Amino acid sequence: MSLHPETVQQIAKNHYQLDAVATVLNGYEEQNFLLQTAGGGQYIFKAAPGNVNPAFIQAQVTVLQQLAQTPVRDYFQHCLLNGEGAAVTFYAQGDAGYYVRILSFLEGHFWVEEKEKSPALYESLGRFLGAMDRALEGQYYTAAERTYEWDISRAADAEKNLHHIHDPEKRRIAAYFLLQFQTEVAPQLSSLRKACIHNDANDYNVLIQDGRVSGLIDFGDMVWSALINNLAVACTYAMLHTDDPVAVAAPIVKAYHRQCPLTPAETDLIYYLVAARLCISVTQSAEKASHHSDNTHHFLTEQPAWTLLFQLLQTNPIKAADAFRNACGFNPLIDANDDYAALLSGRKAHIGRNLSISYKKPLKIIKGALQYLYDDKGHTFIDCVNNVSHVGHCHPVVVKAMQRQIATLNTNTRYLNDAMMDYAKALTAKLPSRLSVCYFTNSGSEANDLAIRMARHFTGNKDVIVLDHAYHGTSTLAIEMSPYKFDGKGGGGQQPYIHKAVSPDLYRGAWQYGDADAGEKYAAAILKLLHELKQEHKGPAAFICETLLGVGGQIPLPEGYLENVYAHIRAFGGLCIADEVQVGFGRVGDAFWGFELQGVEPDMVVLGKPIGNGHPLAAVVVTEAIADAFNNGMEYFNTYGGNPVSMVTGQAVLKVIEEEAMQQHAQQVGAVLLEELKALMDKYEIIGDVRGHGLFVGAEFVKSRSTREPAVTEINHVVEQMKERGFLLSTDGPLYNVLKIKPPLVFSEQNARDMVAALDAVLRAEAFG
Template identity: 65%
Template sequence: MLNTFSTTAIINLIDKHYGLTVTAKELSGYDEANYFLEDTNGNAYICKIADESHHEAFLDAQVKILQYLAGSPVNKAFQQVIKNREEEGITTISSPEKIYYLRLLTWLEGQPMVTVTGTRELNAALGNFLGEMDQSLATFFHPAMHRDYSWDIARALDARENLVHIKDHEQRRLAAYFLLQFEMEVLPHLNKLRKAAIHNDANDYNVLVQGNEISGLIDFGDMVYTNLVNNLAIACTYVMLSAPDPLAAAVQVVAGYHKAYALTVEETDLLYYLVAARLCISVTTSAAHAAAGSTNTFHFITEAPAWKLLSQLITINPIAAQQAFREACGFASLINQEDDYAVLLAERKANIGRNLSISYQKPLKIVRGALQYLYDDKGRTFIDCVNNPSHVGHCHPTVVKAMQQQIAKLNTNTRYLNDNLIDYAKMLTATLPPSLEVCYFTNSGSEANDLAIRMSRHFTKQQDVIVLDHAYHGTSTVAMELSPYKFDGKGGFGKPAHTHKALNPDTYRGPYRATDPAAGKKYAADVQAIIAGLQEKGKGIAAYICETLLGVGGQIPLPQGYLEEVYTAVRAAGGVCIADEVQVGFGRVGDAFWGFELQGVTPDIVVLGKPIGNGHPLAAVVTTRAIADAFNNGMEYFNTFGGNPVSMATGLAVLQVIQEEGLQEHARVTGNYFMEGLEKLKAKHTIIGEVRGHGFFIGAELVRNRETLEPAVPEIDVIVEAMKERGFLLSTDGPLHNVLKIKPPMVFNKANTDALLHHLDEVLGSL
């Protein structure tokens, strides 16, 4: 199409239909042929030729809107339509093969905005100009403007069809997240917003500038009748693409627009999401063109900067953006900076159990989650480094949609047949050794641990359980009896008679250190001694339970060979080996899908929780056929919510995301990168005694002295608070509360890692 007419043919057509003698030069174009013309008097024009794929009615609308704007206060900023000899704005050219439509427009002087450095004045001028134009067009009508058009932001959700063409997992997840937010935050309000005929493409190639003034706006080929604010959102998008401070640049445009044509509060509050939606349309369209093999550079011209801006947008709290746009228009503030939550804290104290703790000296009120980010009500953004229950990220779009769709269809108990229950059990057991084949679903890791112990006691006819010192297995009565972290702590009830504590296999502080190649066997000997002691008393053992990497115990990987020795001894004594994978499993350790795989063992029962439902209350016990058969002793096992269709749909979605997005490998690569960075900080700051972990299960033990290993408390609390103020949420763990706990959502990336390490370096240096 673009090369159908030679410059000679164009010259002849202009002479024939317009009576003008011109020279012609072909210009590049997106989907129309464009030619620069100059007549004998030095007047410049642009000739545009479209084929039948461009409906004549819509080309007529483009002519009519320019003629309409010719009578507006901003008429000099638009091209004038040159009529042909028949006084028509469109010239129809017929050939044996096709019909073409020719339009002749005056040439506008100015540089495309993309070629100049944006300034505050220029951004404000752009907003002001668009406001004046939109106000002028408030009464313009043409039926062809009412069309279904993929570049209409109101139709942003159509972009979901092209998500599949985005090959990069992180990019696809990012676009899907923002499209989900459009569905939730924008779609319900669209019909309440003002509508108008808008230009719909004030990009930095179509906007012309001279100095700090807007000299013109060209190309009405994307115009559509839609929500008025979309015109502003598109202009903001392109200004933000190259701005060092994208939000500040958008604010300048918004202020200029509002000065010329008053916005509403509702419109400004949606701008953040509308900008994101425009970017999503752009990147998904580029991906679809790439999948189709396109070589047209115009299809990819903004792809790289659009992805960059989407990555920047998710780091901006939507409330901060809404507040900034409101301030630009003089609207009421959205944020109460004076609120110190005194009232909320008092109400919490009055209505909620007082031993439900709150993190940080200055509490946070978190109101939104976005993958690895959390947003508070003050407009601040935090990188989440500890919320491992949100395994694949807060509000992951795949998980959210699975939950929404299922709960809109059915949620009931397991006394009815449902495919989700079987589908998830099969998908889950496929990730485990073949001997682990029977599933029981519960609502929490605590409940799952409780059930696992109950099953072990049915199977062995014994009561005694061996746990690790400082271990934590949950909040149920049985789980508390297995948790020295609780029963030996403040307010604890002491060790029950049937619970036995084995040495915490800590190769940093314990009696056997990392330099001892036999440390694993030596720590295992303590378990063997406990078993021998029980046997001397004529007792057996029901179970040995431990996390396959120790969480509350100090973020500690088990020494090599430890579980192999322990499991052998436990089984020889007739006991059951239980692997608590609640905080460890589902690819978090990177080098394996399950923590027990790092030790080369297969447990008899695996307990799953936290990440299994990405924060949804879902947990599981998976065991052998023999143990399951022993548990089936005539007493029914029923759990009202365990295994319900919504929970199963959620679990399926989480596993799907882990596998399809390659999150285990991502945890391995990024986790190794993270620990390498921490090792570099360790070489620089003596307060870091040891860095340990696998994948995204990381601990950094802080000490005052590397020889005495005196714990760095309260220094670690100062560090955690300082990092929170810098936008990083960390926590502490370990028996001495001196281990930095790092277990972020699995979508945590290298940019997040670099930022955290940079700020941690500065905080440690300031101590």
């Protein structure tokens, strides 16, 4: 039950001898009223519900009384005393009760109402906060040592409200930052300085007058917590509605430090503390919305809070920490002059020499955040190519599942384990019903190797048909069936039991775009190989190909291609293997698996890379008949394949894809990406072809569209320039002239538009026609 203004007026008159008119003001938990006397006097009436701790109400009074004795006294309200000389009056109304205070009125307008905030204003905020915290140094109030949801030190508790956030992208980002809080902040909490802090210098509590901070109201959020949290809260709200949040916060930190010296350890945490405060705010708003709250105060900063969280995600935390260190005169974190000479020398000495490094100026990546990567120089990159991190770098759901399981058990598969069965059932539920038996491995290479071994055993044949320019992994057998490797520099050449079929390339091949029968014609090349094998009294063990060609040039298969090929292979007694290592798990958007785009069902499916979001997990899924035949008395054992951590990881990836509607997202964002790239192709002659499905996209660069001569030097330069603009891309294809675009599925429509805009700028600057 709320107090009526007339009741408030009676309380003020009867207990404080104050004759005034009451007007309702907004409040989060307490009821607030403006009292105005006939003589022009103004006061604030506050009523806390009777179920709160009265000691905490008294603590708020005490802190104001103590601040009134310090140099910052003019920044704070003063408590009026009632007829009994007390600052707090208990008022009973029926079954309800209220703890009432009347406070003096501070002149000024709220921070949120100041449209043009000057650097001096930000410095004023930091200076004031530092002076306040110094004035309160050593003060302790027992009632302030409480469990409070708005205490940043308890940000992990906000996880319980994440499910109230219905937008998958927002929920994912909040969960990511809460994970970072537990990783980066929680281990240090016990060593941070503690104090009784105001804890709510938000944009509706900070007052401004004449271009400087003139006051701070409302100690209702006061708590015994880490001192740095007080500064972090103030920075959080000051950073709202700004284009460069770190640049705004740095002068606040600098001015605060001059009044109340900080430590490097404290400044290094500010980025994560700000993010944690925002997570508390947005999860609280979501929880209140779930109860249909009509209190507008519960949602005042919800939208700007989300905007700032998105901005922080795009901000390298090292850049933020370095800026705050610089503001305080501490040693920097970023060494701009480090050319990694020592690291490169060590790598050369102790790592295989033929392990390549991307980019002319190597990157030292120190942290991943969904679709973003952060280097040690403070730069943020949008990852447009790491399809291994399928659902995003450090996706919180996957990370937590792994953490829980590895803290519980990890062992081999000779023990019964529910995780293996649960995952096998979930995985096969995504596949055609005849593909029902799983063999788990650690990599796609190992899975492809096993698939060929099983095919040879099942058919009694050794010969394998592959596509030209294909790549299937790093094992000896995988290299043998990868023309990309055995025909390349340092390759050992083609083995007699491996047979190459022409790549069904609709851009460069014999049958191109517009030929409705291209798929059938390319499949005829495989039929020809099969007849040649038969003449040699041989049969195929298997045909294996990616369901969209990756290293082969980011090539979607022509319509009807696999339908015809699979029919030919089966007619000659072979098995059909779909290599979904780079393609599967919803990446293509229109389907969960690449083979579904062709309307076929393979006999075996090989899975890897995205299956574990970067965790070493892969699988071969086969029919009952193939599994029964392979069970010939020789045990199949894989020490790590199918271990509990891997199984839980795989299950978490499937869960995320489903719950965050990532397949649909890939379809929608992929459509935008393809549309934008094709529009770019209309502007620049150098882009000869754009192709793909969902977030499996390639753009082929040529010197001339008439000759289709590959523009290798040019595309390499473009990739380097895109890196300088914050977009990580790579090249692929047999001619090394295809721009490879296979980002994590959390890649957003805005990311796609920004990437294409940057590519447009690069091509325009280089005058590529």
